[in-house]
Amino acid sequence: KNEVEQSPQNLTAQEGEFITINCSYSVGISALHWLQQHPGGGIVSLFMLSSGKKKHGRLIATINIQEKHSSLHITASHPRDSAVYICAAHLTGSARQLTFGSGTQLTVLP
Amino acid sequence: NAGVTQTPKFQVLKTGQSMTLQCAQDMNHEYMSWYRQDPGMGLRLIHYSVGAGITDQGEVPNGYNVSRSTTEDFPLRLLSAAPSQTSVYFCASSYEGGPFRSYEQYFGPGTRLTVT
Numbered sequence A: 001k002n003e004v005e006q007s008p009q010n011l012t013a014q015e016g017e018f019i020t021i022n023c024s025y026s027v028g029i030s031a032l033h034w035l036q037q038h039p040g041g042g043i044v045s046l047f048m049l050s051s052g053k054k055k056h057g058r059l060i061a062t063i064n065i066q067e068k069h070s071s072l073h074i075t076a077s078h079p080r081d082s083a084v085y086i087c088a089a090h091l092t093g094s095a096r097q098l099t100f101g102s103g104t105q106l107t108v109l110p
Numbered sequence B: 001n002a003g004v005t006q007t008p009k010f011q012v013l014k015t016g017q018s019m020t021l022q023c024a025q026d027m028n029h030e031y032m033s034w035y036r037q038d039p040g041m042g043l044r045l046i047h048y049s050v051g052a053g054i055t056d057q058g059e060v061p062n063g064y065n066v067s068r069s070t071t072e073d074f075p076l077r078l079l080s081a082a083p084s085q086t087s088v089y090f091c092a093s094s095y096e097g098g099p100f101r102s103y104e105q106y107f108g109p110g111t112r113l114t115v116t
Helices: none
Strands: A004-007 A009-013 A017-025 A029-037 A043-049 A053-054 A059-066 A069-072 A085-092 A099-100 A103-109 B004-007 B009-015 B020-027 B030-035 B045-053 B055-056 B064-066 B076-078 B087-094 B109-115
Touching: A004 A053, A009 A017, A009 B004, A017 A029, A017 A085, A017 A103, A017 B030, A029 A053, A029 A069, A043 A059, A043 A069, A099 B076, B009 B020, B020 B030, B020 B087
Parallel strands: A009 A103, B009 B109
Antiparallel strands: A004 A017, A017 A069, A029 A043, A029 A085, A053 A059, A059 A069, A085 A099, A085 A103, B004 B020, B020 B076, B030 B045, B030 B087, B045 B055, B064 B076, B087 B109
């Protein structure tokens, strides 16, 4: 069983919809990253958080350390948001290494 | 800044051949790492380095070798390529926060490797 799990694996939405992608982890962590992988393959960091909530434009990331859960929300989704979204965690005791979820493929239809 | 660069972008090898994937960063990051990405699986750590002269194994190190002679460069060597090493390889870098602090990760564009 992977220590970091994402859901859903695939998500299709209509333009303008509010989107939520979930990430849960089964062990203690020191920080969690949300990454975006473009259709061309490049990976960019969206957020890094260890508590609370962060917002950047239409993207919001939250984390609840006690419940071992993080969410990535996209408001007013757009076809250009179509990508794979990946959560990755620094597990306690191995904070130099990232453990990755398997990703959520998001497709936003016009 | 160029960020994290990787070469080549694509490579086809025959079983048994060796090659080096290049990775360089110009952000003076101490921490660099190599990952492989396979369909249906998350990225997996191959090797990492916390500074020049210091390297360590990740989750899937077998068949790969690394060295870190400078802060900027972190090459990944495939010693004797096998079809199981067909994958997309990403290099990443960040500031080194030690075991208790992590920083934003910067990824290279990836190298798509096929071993026949």
